[in-house]
Amino acid sequence: MDLQFIIDKIWSLPKLSYCNFLIPPQREQRYCIPTKLSSTLKYVDIPGYQLKWSQINRFFEHTPRLKRLSLFINFADDDNDNLILFPCPTLIHLDITLFRTSDMSKMIYLLQNTPNLRSLRVCVYYNLINGNQWEQIIRKNVPKLKRFRLQMKNIFFLNENIQQEVDQLVDSFRSSFWIDEHQWFARCFARDKTIHFSTLSDTFCYDERKLPDFWRSTYPHDNQQNLYDNITTIYDETFFDQSIPFDMSFPNIHSLHIKLPIHNQFWSTISNFNRLYSLTVSSHIDTFQSQLQTLLDRAPRLRFLQINQNESLSLQISIFQYTSKSVRVLDLRNCNYSFNEEECMKLCHSPLGIQCKILSINVKNRESINIFVKYMTNLRALHIKCEDEMFNKRSTSEENANDEFCDENIDNSDELIRWLEDHLPSTCLVGRDPHSHSFIRIWF
Template identity: 50%
Template sequence: MSTTSLYRTRNKEETNVTILEHLPNEILLILFEYFNGIDLLQTFYDLNSHLNLLLYKQFQLYCFNFKSISKCTFDLICQQHLPFIANKVISLAFSDYRDTPKQMSLFFSYIPSLHRFTQLQSLTLSNIHSYDTVVQFLNECHYLYNLIHLTFYFYSFLTSSVDLQLIIDKIWSLPKLTYCHFDVRIERQPNFCLPTIISSSLKYLYLPHSKLQWNQVNRLFHYVPELKHLSILNEPSVVDNYILLPPPGLIKLNFYCPDKSIISKLDILLQNMSNLYYLHIRLKHSLINGYKWEQIIRIHLPKLKIFRLRMNKAFFNNPNIQLQRQVDKLINSFRSSFWINERQWFFRCFTWKKIIVLHSLCSTYNYHGCITPDFWQSTSPHDNQQQFHNEITSIDSETFLNELVSLNICLSNIDHLTIKLPINEKIWSIFSNFNRLHSLTVLSHTDTFQFELQILLDRAPHLRILRLGQDGSLPLHLSLFNYRNTSVRELNLIGCDYCFNEEECILFSHSSLGVQCEVLFIEVNNLLQQLKDRLSLTYVIIYNP
């Protein structure tokens, strides 16, 4: 860059800072609220003493989301900034995901206690694998007397035993906790246990993988008397005709039930839910007709305004059943005046591989799998097969695209796509755009198909994750070093079944994808440190053969 160009750049930056300086402090503080704390400090800190003073002394609403952040940035925030603004932080979100491993333990190595986070209102702990880390955070939570929002995601524990009762009771002891999302999956242990402490503050409770029988749900109600929203996974029980006795304030219920006998229990289960405003039910192994649902809603749910329903049942062991007739009969039961005119709730019913599925027509249902219905019906005059396919968001099957080629449809909402090279030319007419594509998996990669794959990459402006796979018997294809896409941040080359040597690692580090890559999955020959030094990686997963 020439001296003149450098001067102009600096002069422009100084002009922008000068413009900011002339804004009233009140405007600047409002502007700061639109930034994540990380971006806020990286953008405005150290521009001048005035902005530093605002950031450290006057701004009181810091929100830090450390998911997918680089370790360098995480270290900087925790060591240089958080000690000075801890009492101004209202939200913290941590993640021990593969691109930010042991982030929570690292946090405590910098900041041993949460006692200065007195204004913290929201805490998110994602992908926790360490029971000790969980206990450490919960032990520190007694300092967080303003905490109202807690989100937990445990996917596995490395220890053989977890004191779940201790975890639950510590959460229930938080004096102002209003919202709790508790998503726990522990190997060979229950995913939830009933608390022994009553929480008078909890109003929103989400237990998406906590299996509870209906009698346990009733006991749970005792420990959350102010509950308004509940989301649970029901476990089949031998207890029949169990009557739920919810708190009077319960207005929103969301549950998934795999119990085949739920048909005979629904009337009794819902008879005390007269204050429900929102009901979302997912039933597996059961199909309940519209006449029955209408009766339940009219008698027991007079205040219901939002009804979300999804039911499915497989008929693999009944080869003689006429699925189309069953679909016609089921969908017709949802065509009464109650559904169409009075409530204006519409439904779609279809068959797929000996399975009948019925669900509400609403934006909450997207088909993450590869589904091409064999037969379908809808109660909405505006619904059609194109609309059905607009709701497909993920294609994981390399053969699914071949099924779509024969159909005159267009897909526009795909966020994950798996393709096998060569690309069928009709793909460009099937996909109207790739603007939402976030993750792409490419199979059978070779140099021969570089041009057509690059065309796809050029049409995916928001692609973040790219996985490449090739036949293990083939040498490395050098086209890998020539691909371009400015948004890709995670690259997975394990599917190439190839071990990179030092020369290839150097070549990759200078490639377009290598320069911008933050998370890398690769097989190398003991080159971990060299690879990290050459690439600006958040995280690298090395497989040594």
């Protein structure tokens, strides 16, 4: 994939004002700065790539009308400390993610060159910058700022006093600048050796296995339920195995990971599934089919469903029986099972298969792909691994350990790509998944 060619084509579009760049990077692929100037682009979102400090200058130079920018920048990945930054006076909204940044001088220099910034959102991973520092940064560099959102996270590996660290951090955000002038309130909580900090109105993904050990807030009327109200994602499938206070709930969950059987307290802790968009189910087994079906019935906006089952199990037939009016993306890769042609046909005619638009699955042989193309009439994209492909018969560990081996097999595996191009409609686009080369991606 010629990323530079794609980006230059985007920047050359004569009427384009908004670009959300969602093409996933391949391995360590860097984002390419456009060589073409766009006089129309105003809103740019680059979520999947790290930009180097030295690239920011050329990015601003080739996007002179930029008003809103969202990006991930690595200040430490560049020794160009003497860079003279190209000003961007049109920028009014900046959403920036920083990773392992201890020196804020480049961040300050960036803000000095965006003097008309009105809205700033910053995510800092593996560092905690106190409120006094942030106050000075904002006062001196972005005086027109009206909206400030901040998230920070750090893990402590030594024997630090975590509670003391939290107290000191929160207290640094209690000055009149935060409380009186702007009413930018903050909340901080800790679990084991990890500290999470965020401004009060920010929603966040909860990736801990247990509830917080303790929390602090600068908002006088804050409470623990408000903390739970801001959680939109629960990643750990064992989260609901713990005891949760009966009066606590999570009303705004968008993405959820659970395992079967579902704990009884789950239904009272998350009583509202109206916002649930993505669901990943582990330890799937037919025995608990009714539990999962109940959850599907109560989630009217659920779009993505991933079903994982233990490797020792045979294919569970309940997969062919589940119903949901809203699910359009079905991921069965982690069922640890390869579907044969008969099972593929059965999936095509199942309630979830009939309405499926994006399917990820493992199959025994390539002929199954034609079954999906012919009978899954709403399908728009297929992410598939064929057991009969020579590429998949080599060990995954060997593939991951040796990049040269991987590249060699990509070339040798063209036989399947050619076979698909010969047997699928000419309107189909076929290619390797850059993140998992044993999988084929097909667009219809």
